[in-house]
Each structure stands twice: as structure tokens, then as C-alpha cells.
Amino acid sequence: MIEVEHLTKNYGLVTAIRDVSFSVAAGQIVGFLGPNGAGKSTAMRILACFMPASSGTARVAGHDVFRESMEVRRRIGYLPESVPLYTDMRVAPYLDFVAEVKGVPRAERRRKVADVMDRCLVTEVQNRLIGKLSKGYRQRVGLAQAIVSDPEVLILDEPTIGLDPKQITEIRSLIKALAGQHTVILSTHILPEVSILCDAVIIINKGAIVAQGPIEALVEQFFPTARVEVEIVGPPPAVRDRIRAIPGVLSVQDQAGTNGDGRYVVEAARGRDVRAEIFQLAAQQRWDLLELKRVGMTLEEVFIRIVAGEEAAAGEAGENPRS
Amino acid sequence: MRIWPIFKKELRLYFTSPVAWVVFTIFLLIGGYFFYSIFAFFTLASMQSAMNPAMGRDLNVTDSVMRPLFSNISVILLLLLPLVTMRLFAEERRSGTIELLLTYPVRDGAVLAGKYLSALALYAIMIGLTVLYPGIVMYFARLEWGPVLTGYLGLLLMGATFIAVGVFASSLTENQIVASITTFGVLLIFWILGWSADYAGGTTGKVLQFLSILEHNESFAKGVLDTKDILYYLNFTVLALFLTLRSLEARRWKG
Ligand SMILES: Nc1ncnc2c1ncn2[C@@H]1O[C@H](COP(=O)(O)OP(=O)(O)OP(=O)(O)O)[C@@H](O)[C@H]1O
């Protein structure tokens, strides 16, 4: 649905994104991740036909964003990062205006606007001035204007920023409900959100893509180990040595933030489940086993590892490395 | 071309914000004052001429009231129209709404047309309100409608030009004040060009006279329709709108 090839954008002398390529299949929700200033918004603005790229191509639903801009624009809904809305308009007339500009036929307009206000939970503020709405409500109106014409592709730049926890859950379920018929590309800094919402992620750092693919695949790629957390009451040196002696165990460390009080992280080769062995060991040594659990790698760790790895590599090489 | 929704939205915004009302009020106040003083002066003059028939021969309401009134109104326009147009693009840019507007499935040209026509419509309403003045004159004296109609056409064409310049200035900046001062400055320059035409003389004088915004408006109020004048305003307008389109496009590249 979205195909981006060798996209580069320079703002004057600043290169915001460099040789970015990725693709998103129809019906998928893809998360766009990266630290501040990585170039997420820039890439999304190009996809949304707000500005042309310096070089490279981007296609949405088979149409080039530059040469067939109108075709692309008819098929997208865009929510910019700053959620720019006409503050001196009221919610319902504003959404009606957007629907009209987007070419929703007059006969369907009233119904579509009512429907989108319902879905984005703004019906109760439909007669209020947008400028007088709270940040969260403005965010929802922004989302409503993006989906009012029922576009095939949604480009959402940080859609849940500034919302309260309840609203975040509501907006997330709204986005989740859009999957299937819609292709969604969203950027965010809330990584658990990506794990909940997205089928795949694209991680971008300093203008270049550093990793992309389904979340599990990335976890596997960047954490080729299985991890177990244990809490054992016993002499720490002995506990460490004995556990390390179990076949397949790669390392035993104190858990982060603990101070040798018996909580350890055990890394084993991928696919090895060492929990039974640890249990046997504790029983045999008469140590008290208080806790034993396998932990999954979070996207957060993947993200930090990738971005930090990039930074380290950049420090050594003195410039931006591989893509 | 989806001009209509944009036109509607912009025109409604003029009336839901105080802009239209303030501009109308000030325009009618000052216009009314001009009308009153011109008309009062004319009444005085015609009373004197009744006693002195030699003077009365070239006294004529159309020439003595409507013509000065049109030229006074054009001065008010010079001051007020930049305030009407300054918002159109500058505000979209400042608030960032341009990022959404320019990603909707409408061409830049349609966005421009919608905005331009909304200001033009507001302006048409504004000068439409002044029909009151010739109405009053007609009540007291016989008025030739020809020069009044062409006078209004002249005002409309001149206003269309002012608005086009204003829209262009508004597309150049995100600051409304800068937009309005730029518009005013540019229009004023073209306004005063005609002044020096008289003593510049020769080709320079001709060129200056040709460029002067004011010069081209004179014949309308005399009841003369000259294609040269009409083309001057139309060309000026089209050029300003064309430059606006280029400026919108250039802004896109800059991001
Ligand atoms: N209009 C602009 N003019 C000049 N430079 C810009 C402009 N917009 C962005 N940049 C630069 O381009 C780079 C990428 O910015 P971008 O906004 O795409 O980052 P981002 O990934 O969206 O960051 P954030 O997470 O903070 O939203 C930054 O270095 C930024 O300073």
C-alpha cells in the first residue's frame, strides 16, 4: 500500500532523512519509531503530500506522491504532529468543511460527520469552538478530520500525545478497529503502544532506517537469548556459579537496581528453557526459591539497544553507520 | 475544483470574527463623512450658483459629488483592504493549518481562488453598502447613472487588484502585520507613482503614468470605459495571483 524508495529530504543544509526505504502492506498498522529529530515527521509529511522529497520516490496505493498527488491525497487521512485546527470554528461545522473539501458527497456528509464524531467521542462538544477545547479533545477532533472521508491510508503523527490514560485506551481501540480496511502508519514515543497496536515497526535514527519488521522478528534479531528472572535465598557466589554451570546458560547477573539481595537475571541460549533446572538446583541445594519466571524482551529494550548501539557505532566511526 | 467549500468557510470566518463588522463600520463611517462633506459643499456651491448663473453652468451632481466620492473611497480602500486580506494565508501558516489544507485533495489554485473570492465577495458587499450615497443624491437631484455604474466598476476592479496584492503578501509571511504593511506599502508605491508622472515628463512620465494605480481609475468615474484601464487592473490582479501560486509552491519545497 505504501512503498518508499531511497527517500531523502534536505532542509537547506540539514538532511532530515537520508535514503529511506520501506513498504507497508495493505491493512497493516505500522509503528514509526525514533528519537527526537530522527525524521519521522519529515517522512510522514512527504507521504501526506505536504512537501516533496529532495530525491527518491514514495507511492501510496500505487500513485506517486509527487506526480499524482491528487490521487494520493484522495486516499489518505493525515494528522500532523501539531494537530493544527481552525480554532475559531465549531467542531461539527469544521468536520463538515473537511468532509466537503475531501469530496464526500453532500448526501452522505451529515451521516459521515455524525458517525465520525461518534467514533472519536466528540459528539458532546460538537457545538463548541475548537480553540476552547482541551488538548485531548482537540486531538480527537484532529483524528476525526483524518478519518472523516474514510480514507484507505491513515498517516498519524503521534496520535495519542497529550491524552489522559482513559482517552489513550479509547483512541488506541479506535485505531485498532481501523486495521483491516485501513492501512495505518503512526509515529509515537510510547513504545508499549506500538506493541499493542502495531503489526510491524520501522525504527529510524538520525534520518536513516536502522531496523524494520514485525516486532517478534526484531526482538529475535536483537536479543538472541531467552531470559529468566529468579529470586533465590542462598549464598550469592555459589548461586551464581551453580546456575552458570547449567548447560545453555550464558550469563547470570544481579537484576538491575538490586544490590546482591538474591535476585538474578539468567540469560540462556534462545529456545532453552532453564527454569526446570534452576528449580531442581534450588531444591537440591536447599535454597529457598522465591520467584522464577521467564521474561519476554520488550520493544523498549530493542529500541534502546538499537539506538544506543547506533550511537556507540557512530562514536567509533565518527559518522552515521549502516542502514 | 473544490473552490466552494473554501470560499464558504473563509467568508463565514469574516463574519463570525469581528473583522467584517469592524471593517464595514469604519468604512461606512469614513465614507459617510466624506459623502456628507462633499454633498454639503455641493449644496452650498449650488446655492451660490443660483445667485450667480455664470457659475452654475458646469455644476453637475455626478461630477461634483460622485467623482470626488469615488476617489475618496479609494483612499479608504488603500487603508482597509490590506487588513481584510492579511489573514488569508499568513494565519494558516502561523497556526500550521496550512499543513492540513494543502494535503486535502484540492489544488493550490482552488485554495487560492476560494480565499481570493471570499475577500472579493466581502469587498463587493462593502462597496454595495455605499449605494446608499447615490441613492440619497438621487432623492435631491437628477443623477446620471452611467458614470455611477462605471465608477463602481472602477472601484470593483481596483479593489480586486488590491486584494490580489494583499493575498500575495499574505502568502509570503506568517505574520499578519507584516502582510498588511507589505500590501499597503506596495499599493502606496503604485499609488504615488502617478504623482511624479507629471513633472517627470517624456517616456518616464508615460511609464509612471501607465503604472499608477490611481491614474487608471480616473476615467471610470467620468463614465468612460477604456479597455486599457480594465486590462491594467486585470493584468495586475492575474500577475499577483500567479505570484501567490508560485509562492505557495516555493513554500512547499522549503517545508
Ligand atoms: N521546517 C524545517 N526546517 C528546517 N529543519 C527542519 C524542519 N523540520 C524539521 N527539521 C529538521 O529535520 C530533522 C528531522 O525532524 P523531524 O521533525 O522529522 O523529526 P521527528 O522524528 O519527527 O522528531 P520528534 O520525535 O521530535 O517529533 C530535525 O533535525 C529537524 O531539526
Ligand SMILES: [Mg+2]
Ligand atoms: Mg515529529
